[in-house]
Amino acid sequence: MYTVLDQKNYKTIEWSGGDSIEILIFPHDRSFQNKDFDLRISRTKLYQKESRFTDLPGYTRDLISLHGNVTLHHFEGTTERTVKMSPFKLDHFNGSAKTKSLGSGEDFNFIYRSGLEASIEILHHNQTKNFLIEPYSFQLIHVISDLIEIQIEPENDYLSDELVLKKGDSLLVFNETAKFSFRNASIASNSELAILCTFDTLHNRENYQSFINNIQSNYSH
Structure with a gap:
């Protein structure tokens, strides 16, 4: 079985760096704000020159750049990792990392509890x-x-x-x-x-x- 998800029914959430367009969340009655979901799929539009990602300990994040010019800086303990994103490039990182982005653009986000297949x-x-x-x-x-x-x-x-x-x-x-x-x-x-x-x-x-x-x-x- 399959179901077409029309984008006009997606849910848009504003955050400090731009807009988060929620495509799907499981379970369906959970929310990103409460950090009680198992997985969430969304598109994010980054408008600010500098934005800080929400801390999500216990989650894994996969991010694919769709367009724009964005550089990600991940900080975990004493380790810093910098990723210059380009269209369709994938960045895989821990949700507990302190992450900030520089630049504007749009990306695709797949966030799920660590350990989930x-x-x-x-x-x-x-x-x-x-x-x-x-x-x-x-x-x-x-x-x-x-x-x-x-x-x-x-x-x-x-x-x-x-x-x-x-x-x-x-x-x-x-x-x-x-x-x-x-x-x-x-x-x-x-x-x-x-x-x-x-x-x-x-x-x-x-x-x-x-x-x-x-x-x-x-x-x-």
């Missing part, structure tokens, strides 16, 4: 992925190109489907075994089409069904 990657033009979704696991595909075409070929051929998603939309896939093919459907020349996040909620499966119900009630298929 999760992964992130960029999908490219003409790429094919075989999805075998285990119980309580999800795949979220977030579109970063202008327009992409997704062909879905499940084990039962008569259930084949084709979707066209615009930049900023997402596709949440669960309980699905199928081949997904991704193609650029616009005149854009970049090969980077979408960001794929995979995560497992087996550790907190009592919240799984309410999460699915909430997604399906808020988004159209």
Whole structure:
């Protein structure tokens, strides 16, 4: 099964450095402010020349730059690490690090409790992925190109489907075994089409069904 997440239904949260556009949070009734979530996926727009990230001890952060000119400075104890971000570059860091950013731009954030089974990657033009979704696991595909075409070929051929998603939309896939093919459907020349996040909620499966119900009630298929 899968559900298209239209960006018009995303939740926007203002913070000191800009805007955080929340795409998904699990469990669905948790919040970034309370730091009681298991995982959160968002896009952040950085407007200030210098911003400080929220301290998130106990979490792991994956950040992909989408555009702009941003440099990240991470401080952990006596160690400092500086990362100059460029479009589609990934930075993986501990949420407990004291992190500040210099510059403005936009990035994609995948934040999850340390120890949770999760992964992130960029999908490219003409790429094919075989999805075998285990119980309580999800795949979220977030579109970063202008327009992409997704062909879905499940084990039962008569259930084949084709979707066209615009930049900023997402596709949440669960309980699905199928081949997904991704193609650029616009005149854009970049090969980077979408960001794929995979995560497992087996550790907190009592919240799984309410999460699915909430997604399906808020988004159209």
